[in-house]
Amino acid sequence: MIFRDHNRRDGIDCSGTYVLCRECSLIYLQDRSPWEEIVKFYSSSNKGHTTNAGHISATELRQKIKKNIPAWKTLLRKVRFRPHSWPLDPVQQGSKRLLDLGCGNGSKLFEFIERGYDVWGVDVSIDTIRVCQEVLSHGHFIQGELHETGLPDSNFDYIRIDNTLEHVPNLKEVMAESHRLLKERGQILIYVPNGRSFSMRFMKGDSISSWIPFHLQLFTKRSLSRLLTEAGFKNIKINGYNPSSWLPMSFMQFKNRHNPSFQLTCPGWLTLVCYPIGWLANQVGLSEELVGVGEK
DSSP states (O other), rough: OOOEOOOOOSSSEEEEEEEOTTTTTOEETTTTOOOOHHHGGGGOTTOTTTTTTGSSSSHHHHHHHSSSOOOOHHHHTTOOGGGGGGGOOOOOOTTTTEETTTTTTTTTTHHHHTTTTTEEEEEHHHHHHHHHHHOOSEEEESSSGGSSSSOOOOEEEEEEESSSSGSSOOHHHHHHHHHHHHHEEEEEEEEETTTTSHHHHHGGGGGTTTTTTOOOOOOOOHHHHHHHTTTTOOEEEOOOOOOOHHHHHHHHHHHHHTTTTTTOOHHHHHHHHHHHHHHHHHHTOOSSEEEEEEOO
């Protein structure tokens, strides 16, 4: 057992225990709630449930997208420092297909549309898919589980699984489906919380990666590499990354651990203070996030 924790930011009365598998080093929620109960929160009408990205309206999302991208973020993308923006290369309009598994409200997909990719998305939330269909009219969006979509074999050049794999109850099935859907030499891009990160090791339940009942598993480099290998992927690379907001949010959650009405927002100064901490943690293998890349 690593530690026992409870839901901290959604007002849900539940708890659970994170356990480390000694064979594969996957960290998993031992006494998890039934999937049928968990999945309801992804389309919940309760705005306090932060799992439902569909709470944002199409109008709000359009306004958010119109905001200029900061110069520093544009630079980081150009030097390949920001892996969430991969693939970076522009393509001839519609010549390559990209599937985003767990696409949420689609806010992460606009940059790929701008580069010419034919964008597809799958999500279990009815609300988020409706927002995607309204705002991203040129995209293709499906509500449901991946294995229920009926998508044909070898259909995509890229598959993104961006902070989604920790939510799914059937890891091996999702990875097998992803392998089936990719074209030969197609790439899978996976972003997951690091179960042995700085915040998880030293802050435990105060880490934002400890999210019961939604984070069913957390990963290590070994467990993520093994998952990709067993699914048939090759040329696998696993790297660490520190999203700028993750450590600050963990510190804010720690500070407000006894305040049940706390809203998870961070002051700008805290983000600046945490940046060198995150950089150093990444150098010693304690990054907050893991980025896995594999090829079919």
